[in-house]
Amino acid sequence: MKIGLLAGTLTLILGLQGCSKTDTNTQVRHEDAASASAESSVAQQPSAEQAYLTLVDDYFKDYLKLEPLYATFVGVNDYNDQFGGDLTEAYLKARHELNQHYFDQVRKIDYRQLPEALQLSYDMFSYDRDMALIDETYPARFMPMNQFYSTVITMIQLGSGESAQPFKTVTDYDNWESRVDGFIGWIALSQQRMNEGIASKVVLPRVLVERIIPQLEAQLVATPTESIFYSPIKAFPEDFSEQDKQTLTSQYQKMIGERLLPALAQLRDYFKNTYLAEARATDGWSGLPNGKAWYQQLANSHTTTKMPVDEIHQIGLGEVSRIRSEMDKVRQQVGFQGDLKAFFASLSSEPQYFFADRQGLIDGYMQLKDKINRVLPKYFNAMPKADYVVKPVESFREQSAAGASYESPAVDGSRPGVFYINTFNLKAQPKWGMTTLSLHEAAPGHHFQIAIKQELTGVPEFQRFSGYTAFEEGWALYSEYLGIEMGLFSDPYQYFGKLSDEMLRAMRLVVDTGLHAKGWSREQAIQYMKDNSPMAESDIIAEVERYMAIPGQALSYKVGQLKILALRARAEAALGDKFDIKAFHDEILTSGSLPLAVMEKKIDRWIAKTQA
Template sequence: MTLESLADRYWMTVNEYNPTIATVRGVHDFDDRLRSFDDDWLGEMASRFAGIADEAEKLPGLAGQARITRALLIHECRTWVTDISQRYFVAAIDPYLGPHTRLLSDTRQNTVQTMEQADALLGRYGKVGNYLVSALAYQRANANQGLPPAAASLNRVISQLDGYLASGLDEDPFLQLKLPEGSNAHAWREEAERLVNDVIRPAMAEYRAGLVEHIAPVARPDDKAGLMWIPGGEEIYAHLIHKFTQLHKPAQEIHDLGLEWATEINADEWAKIGQRAFGLGTMEEVFERLHNDPSLRFTSEEEMLTHARGAVERAWEAVDDWFGARPVTPCDVVPVPAATAPAMPPAYYMQPPIDGSRPGTYFLNTYKPEERDRFEYESIHFHEAIPGHHFDRSLAAELEGIPTFRRYAAVYAHTEGWGLYSERLADEMGLYSSDVDRLGMISADAWRAGRLVVDTGLHALGWSRQQAIDFLRRWTPIGLLTIEQEVDRYIGMAGQALSYKMGQLEIRRLRAEAERRLGDAFDIKGFHDQLLTHGAMPLPLLADTITAWIQ
């Protein structure tokens, strides 16, 4: 068995396991399918992932790109095996990863090249009822085994379902597909509308009712929101720490690191830039101003979108001095769909598909703009779009000469570490409009440090939801709306919040090491290209890559 054949086998297996994501990626082999929640099928998938990893470990003497491919292949396969065996995230009751989210979010990003592909999606639509029935059965089994969701996550899911069920057909994600020219669009849409009315919406309503009847009574209360309160929670969280950071660090060590950054290291910057921006000399005074000055809020969705598009355009014009490699794919800026926006984060990025049929897409959450702090958003734009995720994810999608799975690998510590590194890089590039916007950059950094504290606090140290909210309220100037959304995200997506700061710190360490060892020969373009032109990889592999480049 060759490495290339194992990589191909993994790519098809992971897309079969995640058929809605496969379609978003431009892989159309599974367009008529939805994930199964049958235990026998899940066991078979875990066995296939394990078999690929076992075969990859037997391959001798690999170097260079082949070594990276094998290591990443083993890492991803072993991660899927553990995810499936631990059950908790296979059918998460969560507004970001839940079965309903895969439908509502992924479907909106679908593109097709042929009517055969479009018709296959109708086949998928027809299976939504059985899909949600089986998902609820799996979730009820989890709850009966002592693995119920947190009430905070469940409430966000119910809110999303209510938003979808109250929305009109003109904004229904299942009816947004752009069909090939010359096709019988009327007939396709007529059948799609029938499926939405007769299958999908009734199934969503039934799923909602099932969650309220069977799951809500046993959901974990806000004072027991973390994984530590469920059987095996400590082991689940240890796996998630490694999954999202590739590090074997105890939760307490990560917690203490976050405390140091959030409560000590950032304080000097608050005072220094706060003095320049407002003439205020302490962190507390700066926070007071940022919290209470209405001129620092947005007023409309259009103002938010204009602000984002201007920042993205300005960043694109500045990249030549900092990057050798630049993506060909354009970056669109669009609002988060209204039905899901109340439970979603401030922004996120969607990688372009294999066939290039859709650009990279920066989704900006414009829900309640009057409660969103303008000073935070330039750093968000630079993180999610340029030079952040549009560079790392679109460059990865455009790579040639490596297995396809590496172009779409979800290695969070690398990708989210790059996103957070990009916020500070944007300051070096001269992209921030003012010192007030630089305060947003510091706020974002403090926020990611706070995530180390809050995520570990919730899932390993017994913190309540309110403790997590209070900590971020005390040590960051982020608005309450965003803090509540974010804390509920950390509750539902345990461990993922650790990837940002841990990844950023490693990238900054690698850059400092390269600058020290290379001196005047250090090339910032070359350094950034090494970070971005191999696809995402676990942090130890990233360190090896930079070390080889230095040498």
């Protein structure tokens, strides 16, 4: 505006030197109009806040188009008939262009002009785009599957009718059939990508391939009606006509029997007859081309830090030593005669520490849910509207799944969160480990953090659905620590369970970095965990193979917890009597999942405001 007025004034002065009174009046009117036009143009320009909100909204819409499976999981059903092309060249090009475009655009926005809440959001958004651009420089597409997580497992869960894919209308059923056709194309393309991986020496460890084969074989049933993909046909909505039921039944039998099962059988045969022989003998990422640099990037991505993996390894060794000392104090407290290793053996084998049947384990967790819920209001203002249920892990994946996990509730509130318990091996689910596991996976751990995030209002959509492992797992591990203050560990055996789970997260720092940066073998990693915890051997094996499949993810738990504890200690020291635990938890939980550096910035601002 100032530039426009100055230009008009100079023109007016120059014009007055050689014009009549009439000309002068005309000139003034022209200059006034020019000035008004300049002011109007400036006024029409969007503010930094408007520009940012429009940008991230456009990004989220574009991302959902690119990732239709993700769209379904966040409750956007516009693309339920599409599978996506996450292994095609066109997809890889579109993903790069999406991230590069929005990374370039967000940097054009004046950060200083944004309100404080959107500055945090801006930090998240630009961080995400930057990390995505770095991630795509590594050839993850050559290993599109593992035994712990894969598109195949996701599609099985969706196809069961008990996950995010809706089966409420005839159109829903038709959408799923179309999506399955896309999945069948993905199955074929995944083998092409794995063949490229074989040529590039970017392949899975042999033992992980051996775990994938039975997972696929479990889907190869004799008839379509036995398939888990037939489940929606067995649960038609009541308002479907008989004609609709007959038509869909026929379509699904053909789809499953003539297209899907043959494709899955062919994928099983590929792993069994081609890929297994080409799998690598090494267990860690360092056995891959450029593997050490790739692993450091994975560690950076999962922890949202730039901590060198060697430093993380040393932190892990220190934490293992500290927790072992605490465990030995419990051994002495309960009067156990024998050393810590013998105490581990006792807790891992004596019948009184385990349930006799699967339903007893599930019922035990439901009772624990009620106990924890009664004390939560003393520590939280912000609590999720959505509830959660306790369910056993599905039979098709129970042999290789983790001991427990959490699935977020439906965004529209139609489905609660799910706290999954693996009931396959009851000796891997000791009674003394139940309190800490429930705190971590359910309330106030993953259920609080994820459900509250989804229920946020007044924040960009991407922020409600973005996730950072260090924040989410760090919060869940912090929730275990919080159980001490809640009075939930008065039983020394339950407190030992808390220490045992914390030991698992400390060992992960050592074992994950050991496998991928220090040349440890699978057997060496298993032995380290057996020496330092009472975990069942089946659980230890599943854990180690999980680290082999998704490097760096296991680092995020302890790194995130230590950061939250450090920020809480900083706030308590700075605020003294002004420190409010509920307010602190509100600050952590009510902006969504954050990179650790962004979370630290938010807490420091909160401390300064509270002091003022």
